[in-house]
Amino acid sequence: MNSNDHAWMARALQLARKGLYTTHPNPRVGCVIVKDDVLIGEGWHLRAGEPHAEVHALRQAGEAARGATAYVTLEPCSHHGRTPPCAEALVKAGVGRVVAAMQDPNPQVAGRGLARLRSVGIEVSSGVLENEARALNAGFIKRMETGLPHVRAKLAMSLDGRTAMASGESQWITGSAARAEVQRLRAQASVVLTGADTVLMDHARLTVRAAELGLDDELTQLALQRPPVRVLVDGRLRVPLDAPFFQAGPALVASLGNEPAARYQAGGHELLALPTPEGRVDLPGLLRELAGRGVNEVLLEAGPRLAGAFAAQGLIDEYLLFVAAKFLGSSARPLLDLPLERMREARELRIVDIRAVGDDWKITAVPQG
Ligand code: AOF
Ligand code: ZN
Numbered sequence: 001m002n003s004n005d006h007a008w009m010a011r012a013l014q015l016a017r018k019g020l021y022t023t024h025p026n027p028r029v030g031c032v033i034v035k036d037d038v039l040i041g042e043g044w045h046l047r048a049g050e051p052h053a054e055v056h057a058l059r060q061a062g063e064a065a066r067g068a069t070a071y072v073t074l075e076p077c078s079h080h081g082r083t084p085p086c087a088e089a090l091v092k093a094g095v096g097r098v099v100a101a102m103q104d105p106n107p108q109v110a111g112r113g114l115a116r117l118r119s120v121g122i123e124v125s126s127g128v129l130e131n132e133a134r135a136l137n138a139g140f141i142k143r144m145e146t147g148l149p150h151v152r153a154k155l156a157m158s159l160d161g162r163t164a165m166a167s168g169e170s171q172w173i174t175g176s177a178a179r180a181e182v183q184r185l186r187a188q189a190s191v192v193l194t195g196a197d198t199v200l201m202d203h204a205r206l207t208v209r210a211a212e213l214g215l216d217d218e219l220t221q222l223a224l225q226r227p228p229v230r231v232l233v234d235g236r237l238r239v240p241l242d243a244p245f246f247q248a249g250p251a252l253v254a255s256l257g258n259e260p261a262a263r264y265q266a267g268g269h270e271l272l273a274l275p276t277p278e279g280r281v282d283l284p285g286l287l288r289e290l291a292g293r294g295v296n297e298v299l300l301e302a303g304p305r306l307a308g309a310f311a312a313q314g315l316i317d318e319y320l321l322f323v324a325a326k327f328l329g330s331s332a333r334p335l336l337d338l339p340l341e342r343m344r345e346a347r348e349l350r351i352v353d354i355r356a357v358g359d360d361w362k363i364t365a366v367p368q369g
Contacts, residue, residue, distance in 0.1 A: 002069075002099075004034075004037060005071070005099055005125075005128050006128060006129060008032055008034055008069075008071045008099075009071050009073070009099065009101055009128045009129045010129065010132075011030075011032050011039075011042070011071070012030040012031055012032045012042075012053075012071045012072060012073050012101070013030060013073050013101070013129060013132055013133060013136065014030065015030030015031070015032070015042055015043065015044040015053070016028045016029050016030030016044055016045075016053070016073045016133075016136060017030070017136065018030075018044050018046075018222070019044055019045050019046060019047075020136075020188050020222075021187050021188055021219075021222045021223040021225065021226065022046055022047045022222055022225050022226050023045050023046070023047055023048065024048075024139070024140075024190045024226065024294070024295070024296050024297070025048060025140075025143075025190070025294030025295070025296060026045060026047070026048045026140070027045075027074055027104075027136075027137040027140040027141075027296075028044075028045065028073075028136050028137055029044065029045045029052060029053040029072065029073050029074045030042075030043070030044045030045075030053050030072075030073050031043050031044070031053035031054045031056070031057040031070060031071065031072045031073070032057060032070075032071045033057045033058065033060075033061040033065055033068050033069070033070050033071075033095070034068060034069050034070075034071065035061075035064055035065075035067065035068040035069070040060070040061040040064045040065070040068060041056075041057040041058060041059070041060035041061030041062075041064075041065065042056075042057050042060065043055065043056025043057035043058075043059070043060065044056065047225070047226070048082060049082045049083075050083075051083060052076075052077065052083055052086050053072065053073070053086075054070065054072060054076055054086040054089055054090060055083070055086065055089060057070065058070075058089055058090070058093050061093070065093040065094065065095055066093065066094040066095070066096075067094065067095070067096040068095050068096065068097075069095065069096065069097040069098070069099060070090055070095045070097070070098045070099070071099045071128075072086075072098065072099070072100050072101070073100075073101045073102075073129075073133045073136070074100065074101065074102060074104050074133065074137070075100045075102065075103045075104040075109060075111070075113045075114050075126065076089075076090055076098065076100070076113040076114075076117070077104060077106070077108075077109050077113055078108075078109050078112035078113040078115075078116050079106075079108040079109055079112075081108070085113070085116075086113070087112075087113040087114075087116040087117055088116070090117060090122070091116070091117065091120050091122070095122060096122065096123065097122065097123040097124070098114075098117050098122055098123070098124050098125075099124075099125050099126075099128055100114065100124070100125070100126040100127075100128075101126070101127070101128055101129050101130050101132070101133030102126065102127070102130045102133045102134055103126060105140070105141045105144035105145050106144050107144065114126060137296075138150045138297070138317070138318075139190070139295075139296030139297035139298075140296045142296070142317065143291045143294075143295070143296050147288060147291050147292075148284075148287050148288060148291050148315075149190070149191070149287055149290055149291050149295045149296055149297060149298045150296065150297050150298070150317050150318070151193075151287065151298045151300055151310065151315055151316050151317050151318070152185070152189070152297065152298065152299050152300065152316075152317065152318045152319075152320060153300040153302075153307055153310065153311070153316045153318070153319050153320065154182060154185060154299060154300065154301050154320045154322070155307065155319065155320070155321045155322070155335050155336070156173045156174050156178070156321070156322040156323075156324065157173065157321065157322075157323060157324070157335055158173060158323070158324050158326050158327055158328040159323060159324065159325055159326060159327060160327045160328060160329065161335070162327075162328035162329065162330055162331070162332070162333075163304070163328075163332070163333045163334070163335055164328070164330065164332040164333040165328055165329075165330050165332065166329075166330035166331075166332050168201065168332065170201070170202065170333070171202060173322075173324045173326075173328070174322045174324045174357075174358075174360045175324070175358045175359045175360055176358065177214075177357045177358025177359070177360070178322045178324075178357045178358055178360040178362070179212060180212055180213060180214035181214075181322075181357050181362065182301075182322075183208060183209060183212045183213045183214070184213055184214070184215070184223070185299050185320070186206065186207075186208050186228055186299055186301075187208045187213065187223035187224075187227070187228070188223075188297065189228045189297045189298060189299035190228055190229065190290075190294070190295040190296050190297050190298070191228050191229045191230075191231050191290055191295050191297070191298045191299070192206045192228045192229075192230050192231070192298075192299045192301060193231045193232075193233070193298050193299065193300050193301070193302065194206055194230075194231070194232055194233070194245075194300075194301050194302050194306070195232070195233045195234070195302045195303060195305065195306035196232065196233070196234040196235075196236075196238045196239050197302075197303040197305060197306065198301065198302055198303045198306075199232060199234075199239050199243060199245045200238065200239060200243070201303070203243070203244050203245075204244075204245060204301070205230075205244050205245055205248040206230045206245065206248075206301060207227070207230070207248050207249065208223065208224065208227050208228065210223075210224055227249075228299070229251075229252055229295070230245070230248075230249070230250075230251045230252070231251065231252045231253075231254065231286075231290070231298075232245065232251055232252070232253045232254070233254050233255075233281050233283070233286070233302075233306055234253055234254070234255055235254075235255055235256045235275075235279075235280065235281045236255070236256065237253070237255055237260070239253075241263065241264070241267050241269075246267055246269060249268070250267075250268040250269055250270075251269050251270075252269070252270045252272060253269060253270065253271050253272065254272050254274050254281050254286045255271060255272070255273060255274070255281065256273065256274075256275040256279065256280075256281060257273050257275065258271045258272070258273040272286070272289065274286055274289070280309075283309060283310060283313055283315055284313065284315060287315060300316065303333070304333055304334050304335060304336055304337040305337050307335075307336050307337075308336040308337030308338050309337075311336050311338060311347065312338055312339065314367070316367065317366065317367075318364065318365075318366050319349065319363075319364070319365045319366070320362060320363075320364055321335075321362070321363040321364075321365065322357070322360050322361070322362055322363075323360060323361045323362075323363060324359070324360050325359055325360065325361075347367065347368075348367070348368035348369070349365040349366065349367055349368055350365060350366050350367075350368050351363060351364070351365045352364050352365065352366055
């Protein structure tokens with residue numbers, strides 16, 4: 001290992017992050033090419049169908065790539081997908097060394113890219129800043145490894161653990177900085193998922209709105225390029241088609257039957273029948289269906305019943321809990337409806353991050369075990 005490997009990989013990760021809002025279903029990938037400790041090329045993947053990070057970086061480096069080191073946040077691909085294999089491009093350019101942050105979990109690649117590089121005598125190492133690289137593409141990795149998307153549940157409560165007033169009023173518990181953060185979370189997700197209760201009670205639209213993102217112009221443009229698909233779980237089709245949610249654009253509705261499909265289609269929406277034998281909407285089935293459509297990341301913004309159902313079935317990978325520094329006093333609406341009785345049934349979490357967002361706090365926690 002070279003003493004500057006971490007620093008160059010950190011630069012490659014920084015580039016990869018520019019794809020935060022646009023690459024899905026593809027992963028976010030960055031690449032830098034370095035010779036004699038000088039940067040000679042850099043690139044990142046913008047969107048599916050367009051050149052991979054390595055191709056941009058090699059183009060910039062030109063002839064100087066011969067004998068240079070390429071730092072890539074994901075193993076260079078070995079397959080012919082929408083674009084030709086990056087491993088071949090690196091071989092052809094004559095790079096002397098390739099450092100990857102992690103192996104590509106895509107079964108079409110899965111080590112074959114690194115093996116191809118090694119086979120022609122290129123020095124190869126993998127695992128530099130691997131945790132950071134994995135965190136950036138948690139959704140892509142989860143989908144490739146399990147056929148399910150990464151589900152991130154966004155919840156908000158007051159310091160006394162309340163989510164609404166006795167009157168039912170619940171907007172806005174958190175401040176504008178937290179709301180901007182939620183806008184960015186929506187923009188980076190492939191899907192924003194909600195339930196009929198939330199849409200009916202809060203008149204929620206679940207859209208991404210330029211003015212509320214709190215990003216500079218360049219990132220705002222990127223964030224608006226691929227808005228997330230809005231998915232509504234509405235078993236009995238309680239949300240009327242003239243609700244703000246449907247008026248805000250096309251949506252996917254998961255229900256128990258697809259009887260009035262034509263009415264939804266006329267409005268540009270898709271109705272998906274996903275009943276379980278018990279007469280519930282099949283949530284794992286819905287997630288599998290979404291992953292099948294290339295969805296890496298789902299942001300779940302739902303009320304206690306739907307969020308509780310996802311949690312009870314072990315479908316949530318990450319909780320983002322916004323805590324507002326105020327007391328609401330009421331005992332209305334829990335955060336999650338979980339049918340637990342005894343302490344030994346309690347769901348254990350591990351808190352992985354706590355940070356201030358404006359006047360609120362954001363707690364990131366993952367299920368234990
Ligand atoms: C890389 N560099 O920048 C990216 C990679 O359909 P394609 O051709 O875009 O291929 C998509 C697959 O390529 C994707 O599933 C993942 O395995 C890999 N992504 N690989 O070498 C990149 N974005
Ligand atoms: Zn590639």
